[in-house]
Amino acid sequence: MEENKKVEKELSRRQFFKELGYMAGGAMLLSMPWLRSQTPEKLEEVKGDKARVALIGCGSRGQYHLHNLKLIPHAEVVALCDDYEPNLKAAAALCPNARTYSDYQKLLEDKDVDGVIIATPLNWHAPMVLDALAAGKHTFCEKAMARTMSECRAIYEAYKRTDKALYFCMQRMYDEKYIKGMERIHSGLIGDIVGMRCHWFRNADWRREVPSPELERRINWRLYRESSGGLMTELACHQLEVCNWAMGRMPETIVGLGDIVFWKDGREVYDNVNVIYRYADGVKINYESLISNKYNGMEDQILGHKGTVDMTKGIYYMEDDNQIPGIRQLLREGQEKTLGAIPTAGPSWRSETRKAYVPHSLVNGAVSVNSGQSTVGADNDGSDVILSAFCQSCLTGEKAESVVEEAYCSTLLCLLGNQAMEEARIIKFPEEYKIPYMKF
Numbered sequence: 001m002e003e004n005k006k007v008e009k010e011l012s013r014r015q016f017f018k019e020l021g022y023m024a025g026g027a028m029l030l031s032m033p034w035l036r037s038q039t040p041e042k043l044e045e046v047k048g049d050k051a052r053v054a055l056i057g058c059g060s061r062g063q064y065h066l067h068n069l070k071l072i073p074h075a076e077v078v079a080l081c082d083d084y085e086p087n088l089k090a091a092a093a094l095c096p097n098a099r100t101y102s103d104y105q106k107l108l109e110d111k112d113v114d115g116v117i118i119a120t121p122l123n124w125h126a127p128m129v130l131d132a133l134a135a136g137k138h139t140f141c142e143k144a145m146a147r148t149m150s151e152c153r154a155i156y157e158a159y160k161r162t163d164k165a166l167y168f169c170m171q172r173m174y175d176e177k178y179i180k181g182m183e184r185i186h187s188g189l190i191g192d193i194v195g196m197r198c199h200w201f202r203n204a205d206w207r208r209e210v211p212s213p214e215l216e217r218r219i220n221w222r223l224y225r226e227s228s229g230g231l232m233t234e235l236a237c238h239q240l241e242v243c244n245w246a247m248g249r250m251p252e253t254i255v256g257l258g259d260i261v262f263w264k265d266g267r268e269v270y271d272n273v274n275v276i277y278r279y280a281d282g283v284k285i286n287y288e289s290l291i292s293n294k295y296n297g298m299e300d301q302i303l304g305h306k307g308t309v310d311m312t313k314g315i316y317y318m319e320d321d322n323q324i325p326g327i328r329q330l331l332r333e334g335q336e337k338t339l340g341a342i343p344t345a346g347p348s349w350r351s352e353t354r355k356a357y358v359p360h361s362l363v364n365g366a367v368s369v370n371s372g373q374s375t376v377g378a379d380n381d382g383s384d385v386i387l388s389a390f391c392q393s394c395l396t397g398e399k400a401e402s403v404v405e406e407a408y409c410s411t412l413l414c415l416l417g418n419q420a421m422e423e424a425r426i427i428k429f430p431e432e433y434k435i436p437y438m439k440f
């Protein structure tokens, strides 16, 4: 059964890379250079080999990665590390042949490990990434890059010095619908980008059950500032990367308001954020997230003067499809008896709604749409593809271009968003955190 799934997964990954192959030679990859190491030919090179990888942090996301790793033919999980025994045991049950460690430093001394996958709380990312690179391991770390801006800078400097591959799990960069959407956007489909609207709405408290009170801050690390950047680093991080990818540059001004509106349970991070990021030409990202109402779901909308791409659904809409003037729309709806009663006074038509837009698909065949409700990760959202790319890098030594830079840029924007909300002021992107990759 597992073997069938493995073959099926591998075939779909190969098909995905094959489709990307036509882009690989083209100019399109200028805006997604990380895919250059993902051509079908390069995947062919690692056939039969297995990267010996280890997982540090065997919690929910770590175990999700283990399930994906088991379906990657060029990967073998040889070691596991967690300092919380129940999670280490659960992971060991998934990979019974892997060596187990409770101290990650000891795991890094293991000579039979080529690459490490880090899925620990945010405050552990920087120390673990820096130690793993220093130990000569190829390294894959969960997003966001780190908890503070200075830690991000230290990682970026270490990355510049190392000859090892370093990835951060920004899976949208490897998600087919995002890749195809960006290809269209950069070919001019929706004209000039005039704005971006990203939101993530959930209705869940983010709390996990704690077996004894002294474990509260450990297990519920997402809720405390010492270990988490809250909604910004947990959710916005992915979406802000998409905006920068679309724009090919960075916003320079940030303003926002954050509050704890509903989950007043002792947590320290906001459960309700609104942040505006402004690019030099006035284009803005409107970012909104709250976790006490899920009506709006999750969307990454790129708005152009000719159309809109809704990346999360793999759909685009053209402005021309909706050119019926308001009064004609009202009459037509009346004729079609779609309106129960036509009001005689006041605003009586809905010309400004998106009701009449025609959806066009970005991807052939079925699109896997992420509801945004899973806290672990959604199927087919690119997570398995980026992990496969990492395992490939462990074997070839080839780095994926720009993944670290993209993670650095989006993490910095998350942390600056938090700073803008905490200080309730307009923040300018700080000079000392600019890197050559950034255009403003």
Ligand SMILES: NC(=O)c1ccc[n+]([C@@H]2O[C@H](COP(=O)([O-])OP(=O)(O)OC[C@H]3O[C@@H](n4cnc5c(N)ncnc54)[C@H](O)[C@@H]3O)[C@@H](O)[C@H]2O)c1
Residues within 6 Å of the ligand: 056, 057, 058, 059, 060, 061, 062, 081, 082, 083, 084, 087, 102, 104, 119, 120, 121, 122, 124, 142, 143, 144, 169, 170, 171, 219, 233, 234, 375, 376, 377
């Ligand atoms: N890319 C995505 O879409 C996505 C989705 C979910 C989570 N994540 C990220 O994955 C990471 C982990 O999240 P999670 O929900 O799995 O958290 P989790 O609490 O379920 O798991 C974290 C694990 O790390 C272990 N750990 C903590 N400190 C450790 C240490 N010093 N040494 C060894 N192990 C240690 C914990 O015991 C726990 O088992 C976070 O950075 C999170 O943001 C990313």
